[in-house]
Amino acid sequence: MTRPAPRSDWTVPALRLGIVAFALTNGIIGYLLFRGYWARGGVDWVEGAAGIAMFLGLTWLAWGAGVGLLGLFTLGRRPAIEPPPATGRTAVLVPIYNEDPASTFARVAAMCTGLDRLGVADRFDIAILSDTTSDAIALEEAGWFAQLARHAEDGCRVFYRRREINHGRKAGNIEDFITRSGAAYDYAVILDADSLVAAETLVAMAARMEASPDVGLIQTVPQIVSGHSLFGRIVQFSANYYSAAFAAGTAMLQGAEGPYWGHNAIVRMRAFAESCGLPVLSGKPPFGGAILSHDYVEAALLARMGWRVELHPDLGGSFEEGPENLVEFAKRDRRWCQGNLQYLRLLIAPRLRLWSRVVFAQGIMSYMASPLWFAFLALAAIAADRASGTFWLRPSNTGPALLLTAQVIALLLLPRLLILLRGAFDGTNRLYGGTGRVLVSVVCEVVFTTALAPIMLMVQCRAIWQILTGRDGGWPSTQRGTSQLDSVTAWRAVGWIVAFAAAATIVVIVSMPEAVAWLSPVLVPMLLSPFLVQWSSGPRGPKWLFQTPQERSMPHVDQDRHRVLDSWRMIDKAEAAS
The missing domain is CATH 3.90.550.10 (Spore Coat Polysaccharide Biosynthesis Protein SpsA; Chain A)
Structure with a gap:
């Protein structure tokens, strides 16, 4: 193991300014393209609110993409020498x-x-x-x-x-x-x-x-x-590969x-x-009490x-x-959401470094992005209906719409594709089974996470609503290793999303049928959410799909863990039998 070479004092401030500029530039470009959707002059309050929500959501999306792109250019730098073993305890x-x-x-x-x-x-x-x-x-x-x-x-x-x-x-x-x-x-x-x-x-x-x-x-x-279910293995592959x-x-x-x-x-x-x-923190949870995050x-x-x-x-x-199904993931995410929203009270805490405050703002925004995108979709649909024009793509305004769509797709996919290309040249992909297998895994991961995105959007929106209305989620224990869910559990977890999506679909079909095609990538996964949650909680697909280096060659410490656990359970069974 080697330690990264030290950075010069001016590098970090320059990188911070660069990331901020990259994120804001993308947000501004996206907002201007959004303005280009509307053929008539001027913007009413509904269109303006939709544009602001889109600007903030796109800026956050660009921030994440910028961090990934920055990392691609800094990987593989000449390392420093590893220090000698410590003498302290x-x-x-x-x-x-x-x-x-x-x-x-x-x-x-x-x-x-x-x-x-x-x-x-x-x-x-x-x-x-x-x-x-x-x-x-x-x-x-x-x-x-x-x-x-x-x-x-x-x-x-x-x-x-x-x-x-x-x-x-x-x-x-x-x-x-x-x-x-x-x-x-x-x-x-x-x-x-x-x-x-x-x-x-x-x-x-x-x-x-x-x-x-x-x-x-x-x-x-x-x-x-140790991921076993489809959900767990996709989370495992994504976390390890990216x-x-x-x-x-x-x-x-x-x-x-x-x-x-x-x-x-x-x-x-x-x-x-x-x-x-x-x-x-003063006051009662969810904003008061012990700091969760x-x-x-x-x-x-x-x-x-x-x-x-x-x-x-x-x-x-x-x-x-990692979590083996979306229900366990959402339970943990609910606690993180409450903890991150507590940062609203810490942003102005005395004597903190500026970047620490930025990190708090990042933590807040990681959850507020979901209601912002939800607000954008709802307000844009209302604005289009009020304008009595074709939703989203107007015949005379297809250019800005296509460019904005391309911008969102690029911010989501470009880091993934560049990581894939880099892995093909530096040998990383061989650790995951080769570039061909990695490509299929990346494509399947993108399809799966795209399908789950509307479901997670609704889960996070509900969590924020609960927190804002004073409901404390507490600190539930984690059920590690649980995987396959039955249909009843899946429906109890996300049935409310189906009800919301069904009502929204009826409203769209009745009041703005031209919007059905554009909203279907959001509404269809919501309508299918119990099936997706249950299906992804079990083992699915060939073993080579979403394979990681730790699966191809189990680390020694994990081998020791399995060996110890197996021997202990044999002893436990023998003692129980006697």
């Missing part, structure tokens, strides 16, 4: 909350095995920090921890504790450990229950932290593994005020303890105190699991 923290203890503790055992193999187990302790609220699951945790302790008795030290009251949720769980035991360690690697990090990566993270005394946090880019470019772009853009995603990262214990005490806030607090927060995309060996 590192705590590996594994917060859990009503998880499957066998799977979670097997990941810990696999990391212990790797550290023992490298001969560095004496410098790493692993602490499992339970916030489990179920007494039955807590009893299982105690049993599986005994199994883990026997596995690790000759190697790295493992600890387990369960909080009686899970105040502050995950952030409070970490804070509790740091308050009680943080002084014994120089660094802390913070994981999630589904995180799996190779021992070589843990050693490299600690070494880089020790070699850079001004760095408070180093974030890795977790790669998704992430290198987008992560490189993010690292270049954010510089020393980089992102923190809450897991698979290492922090300097002293810096984190002194800087990252989180406030409890605490990771970006902690990164901002570190930067405020002068610590560098860096993203190191070159650090491999960092893994996590």
